[in-house]
Amino acid sequence: MKIALAQLNPTIGDLKNNAEQILTTAHQVATQGVKLLLTPELSLCGYPPRDLLLNAHFITEMEQTLHQLATELPPDLHVLVGLATPNPNFTVMGGKPLFNSIALLTAGKVQNIFHKRLLPTYDVFDENRYFTPGNEANYFTIDDIKIGLTVCEDLWNDEEFWGKRSYLVNPIAELAAHNIDLSINLSASPYCMGKQQLRAAMLKHAAIKYDRAVLYVNQVGANDDLIFDGCSLGFDRSGELICRGASFDRDLIIVEFDEIKQDLKPGKIQPQPDCTDAEIWQALVLGVRDYISKCGFQKVILGLSGGIDSALVAAIAAAAIGADKVLGVLMPSTYSSSHSVTDAIAVAANLGINTETIPIGDLMQGFDGTLDSLFTGTEFGLAEENIQSRIRGTLLMSISNKFGHLLLSTGNKSEMAVGYCTLYGDMNGGLAVIADVPKMRVFSICKWLNREREIIPHNIIIKPPSAELKPGQVDQDSLPPYEILDAILNAIVCEHQSPAQIIGRGYDPQIVDKITKLVKRAEFKRRQAPPGLKITDRAFGTGWRMPIAAK
Structure with a gap:
């Protein structure tokens, strides 16, 4: 069975043109014998839609666009599309009014809806503000191949890999217990330095641990301060890299799943940037x-x-x-x-x-x-x-x-x-x-x-x-040499270290005290700054929520 990974660049809220991207890609892969098309998390509305999700008419238009898209897709192609869907029981059962969902479209209809299990609420993420977590393992079958589906964060909770658990459930482990043949993950994972290598290591670990091939498709493009790097990936059951999408560019990757060997065949591997700079x-x-x-x-x-x-x-x-x-x-x-x-x-x-x-x-x-x-x-x-x-x-x-x-x-x-x-x-x-x-x-x-x-x-x-x-x-009339300043700032901003901890690393106490005070004092300036593109794991942007009036 041929599977296509579509690294799309949606515009937030542009339902018509985002659907057109999916439709154009679907017709393109259908001519190449592809059976299943994967698109990123929230591919229909773009990620992150933030408070657009509070507008009821936006959710209604999203649903209408999805159903219209289903009627225009090639009839024999199965397409997974990310969108927000209503939670009909939220007033009775609690939770939030929406799900972060994946729709399975085929034969002109919405055949099934799956819900994201783990909702991140750290750094730039605030999904609990809008969504209720799904409570069921997500899987479906095409041509007798049982495919397990996870959405972005669902993949990021393996205690063995991270040395801790951030959530009570591990959707990947649950899918393995359901005897799936192939694991897929649809993501909108923002870029920061070193994240491509981290994702690859995590996916390789999952493939080896559960003895299942893994396919991962990621959004590409930039939305406000967040940059999405694409770099979609595939690993076979032994943890060998079998495909990789382009970094920081749209791409379409087609791979083949061997039903007999229950594994992915080698595909195209795009080069990555050769250094951090x-x-x-x-x-x-x-x-x-x-x-x-x-x-x-x-x-x-x-x-x-x-x-x-x-x-x-x-x-x-x-x-x-x-x-x-x-x-x-x-x-x-x-x-x-x-x-x-x-x-x-x-x-x-x-x-x-x-x-x-x-x-x-x-x-x-x-x-x-x-x-x-x-x-x-x-x-x-x-x-x-x-x-x-x-x-x-x-x-x-x-x-x-x-x-x-x-x-x-x-x-x-x-x-x-x-x-x-x-x-x-x-x-x-x-x-x-x-x-x-x-x-x-x-x-x-x-x-x-x-x-x-x-x-x-x-x-x-x-x-x-x-x-x-x-x-x-x-x-340097006002600041220490930048190599010293940057090291101290990294300890304060990214590592959350106290002045005592930083001084314990050998830095001058007077300099550490001065820099710590300057960082706190400048908060009111940063609150009025234009949006800044995020490339580190701790930026002065969406994920930075420090008080101004504080001691």
Whole structure:
């Protein structure tokens, strides 16, 4: 029996076009003798639909779209489609009004509905807000082949693999007890660094432990801050990789299940990114491209300072939508060094993007004069420094408003963590491209990007980072060296370690105390920041829920 894994890129809420993607793929595979088509979790509405699920009319339209899709599919093809379905007993039995479901479509009808068993409520996930968990093992039969079905999180609760259990039930173990011949998992699993390797190890473990071949299909594309990497997988009963879909791109994988051997035959194995920097680069390019297209923008602008962060964001934008659709704006002040301008022009030339130069010296003098009577007798400080950033932010937003371009914010994760950024200034924008990329990783990606030819000018990489808001300023005037800062931030943000634990690892107590306070103090800034693309397992986005007014 031939089975197709469709790595689809749905748009949240776009029921018509998402159904069209499924329909087009179905007709494509039907001509190749495929019997079963797998699509990702919530493939009809896209993942995560969030509070769209609270709109009753949206659920009704989803059901209508599903039934219409069933009538248009090739009659001999079995298709699994993800959607949200009503829970008719929720007012009587408790729970939530919906199920996270998979519909089995064939012969023009909805033949069966299966429900997700395990509902994650950590990090970016909040499925208990909307869904009631299913309580039955999900399986069906095609041509005497008994197929066990799980949905995303259902696969992530093997005590032997994880060393713990997060839920009372293990759907994979239950399916094995029902004597299934093949295990399939339909997912919408967001990307973070290292997750592709983790998923592969988990799937291999499941195949070997239960002596069942496993097929896993994942959503691809980006929705707001979340990036989905695809990389669908198949393992035979012995745990050997037999197929792999493309990373960060749509793909269609067709494999064959041998009914006699009760196993999968070898299929196509797509290459993966060859290093972490390549993986992150592909993720960010996809994240920018989809955010721009799904939000209806055509072009982007950004402030091009001559620094490494804006250079990397410009390179990502050019790769995502084309250099001709990217505008870099240079806004030098009296404190800008000559190399800031020349470096910015050089990176623009390397990328082939357009630039505009708007000096802000006169505007700074205007602000100084206006505030002079109020500020008389005070020392030059953050207020005056931040005026420069806010002038630049206002100019960029004006251009964005005038021409309808998306403004990309260029701050990195290290800066966002400690508040080394200006509200209503350099934080302005509709998308924060590298807000989850630590500063040291920014340097690493830029060096990787230059592996074949110079894209990021060498001087940008080697010069000391500086906001250039006062004479001779460098970041290390206010912050420890970035290799130390990033290590401490990782311990605080990702590892949830206390100051005492971090100091116990050998870090200077005064530095640890300072950084800890800065992270807490900057919470109000992060709450007002544009959405940032998530590439680590702990980002300042959907999954970050820290209080502002707290001690």
